[in-house]
Amino acid sequence: NAGVTQTPKFRVLKTGQSMTLLCAQDMNHEYMYWYRQDPGMGLRLIHYSVGEGTTAKGEVPDGYNVSRLKKQNFLLGLESAAPSQTSVYFCASSYGSGILGETQYFGPGTRLLVL
Amino acid sequence: AQSVTQLDSQVPVFEEAPVELRCNYSSSVSVYLFWYVQYPNQGLQLLLKYLSGSTLVKSINGFEAEFNKSQTSFHLRKPSVHISDTAEYFCAVTPKGGSSYDKVIFGPGTSLSVIP
Numbered sequence: 001n002a003g004v005t006q007t008p009k010f011r012v013l014k015t016g017q018s019m020t021l022l023c024a025q026d027m028n029h030e031y032m033y034w035y036r037q038d039p040g041m042g043l044r045l046i047h048y049s050v051g052e053g054t055t056a057k058g059e060v061p062d063g064y065n066v067s068r069l070k071k072q073n074f075l076l077g078l079e080s081a082a083p084s085q086t087s088v089y090f091c092a093s094s095y096g097s098g099i100l101g102e103t104q105y106f107g108p109g110t111r112l113l114v115l
Numbered sequence: 116a117q118s119v120t121q122l123d124s125q126v127p128v129f130e131e132a133p134v135e136l137r138c139n140y141s142s143s144v145s146v147y148l149f150w151y152v153q154y155p156n157q158g159l160q161l162l163l164k165y166l167s168g169s170t171l172v173k174s175i176n177g178f179e180a181e182f183n184k185s186q187t188s189f190h191l192r193k194p195s196v197h198i199s200d201t202a203e204y205f206c207a208v209t210p211k212g213g214s215s216y217d218k219v220i221f222g223p224g225t226s227l228s229v230i231p
Contacts, residue, residue, distance in 0.1 A: 004158070040124065042205060042221035043159075090158055098209050101147035101166040104219065106158035 002026055004107035006091050012113045013081045021076040021110050023091030031094045032074040033058070033104065034066060036087040043090065049074055050097070081114045088112070117142040117208050119222035127228045128196055136191040136225045138180075138206030148189040149207040150180055153224075159205060165189065176200075201229045 007022045023032065030051050035043040045058030047066040055066045063085060065077045074093075078085060089110045096102035118141045128134045140146065147166055151159040163174040170182040180191045189206060206222040 040223050042119070042223045044221075045219070092159075098147075098219065099212070101149075101164060101209065101211075103149075103161045103164065104159075106151075106160065108156070108158045 004091055004093055004105050006089075006107040006110050008110060009108065010111045012115065013078075014115050015082060017081050019078050019081065019112075021078075021089055021091075021112075023074045023076070023093075023107060024072055025074075025091075025093040025105070026072060027093060027095070027105065028071070029093035029095050029105070030071070031097060032068065033092045033094075034064070034074065034076045035090045035092065036060065036085075037090060037109075038087050046076065046089075078112075081112075083114045086112060086114045117146060117210060117218070117220045119206050119208055119220050121204075121206055121222040121225045123225050124223065125226045125228070127230055129230050130198055131195050133194050134192065134196050134200075134227065136204050136206075136227065138189045138191065138222060140187050140189065140206070140208045140220075142187070142208060142210065145211040146208040147211060148180075148182060149209075149219075150174075150178070150189070150191050151205045151207060151221075153203040153205065155202070162191075162204070196227070196229050198229050198231060200227060202227060 004025045033048045034046040049068040052071040091107040092104040094104045120139045122137045149164045150162040152162045153159045165182045173179045209219045
């Protein structure tokens, strides 16, 4: 049981390049999330999904797109990378919607540097 | 809307000394409360949470937190810290009632450094 895994672990991009971050979970969770973590700001929600084939915007969605073609995978795309997108990206998943205070399970993170 | 404040960005403490990491929140509705821990170069993992019932909740590694509704606080404490407790600690809240998967609010984090 690997939990939540993220690929790649680290990436350097030039401004304007594109890339896709992959998140996979083997816990059969319905809900998946992408966060970014910046110093002194905690985690901010980029996009989320409440099930296969669904996606929705979070707090800071601009410049990112997502897809959930399979229940176990949640992809985050950067269409045209900008230095402001330098951050650590975390994927998370949960069994429930949060109505009962369900725990979110996090991946190890992807460190992205945009030059 | 909810917000979370962690008053101390960095807390250095000597090994075997007690520690308290402070968390205050603001919300117009009742909330669930969480503490997550992030060890170096790892993702966040749940440390403990308050859903209902007893206001004192404990983790398996000696941390405890007490929900204080009147002071809207959920401070994290440990009577004797170890080197292995060195990590970033995040307080988080989510509103009760209805789906809240997109409403988990994280505080800015407190970096706990345990000094040998």
